[in-house]
Amino acid sequence: MASVTIDKRQKANGDFSYRCTIRVKKNGVIIHRESKTFSKKELAKTWGKIRKEAVELNSITAQDKVISIGELLDLFINDVYLWAATGRTKQYVVKMLRDYPIADVLSNQLKSSDL
Structure with a gap:
């Protein structure tokens, strides 16, 4: 199950940026994490929504290629x-x-x- 978090961050010049983070956990352990920073909150929300759907469709958790x-x-x-x-x-x-x-x-x- 993927989760999306958006953090508001203040830059040195006083402007704000928004970092969208996507995490996938399996058995309480983070198995995938990615983030991207945007200038507008709406862009971060849109990217997070699209990326979350892509991660869930590709099912990173189903790509377990376990070898010794x-x-x-x-x-x-x-x-x-x-x-x-x-x-x-x-x-x-x-x-x-x-x-x-x-x-x-x-x-x-x-x-x-x-x-």
Whole structure:
């Protein structure tokens, strides 16, 4: 479910601008956020309404492409251009990470405590 917030902000020259922020939450966690600043409140409302509908139609929450960290590392290793531009030490570390338990963690469930 997307929500729209419009904040009135005063610029240094005394004029006002309006920042429209769109947030999408899933299970109490923000999974998508975007904002844009406008000179008029009506423009901010219109953009927010249109963008909210677009986000809900595209269903950002339905685009969950969940793969493991190990699969992401494999994609990195198999990309010829990225891998060739990577130094020897980084290549070693990426291959080493592939063999550790962190490779089994799903990309959408990775937390700083996993590192």
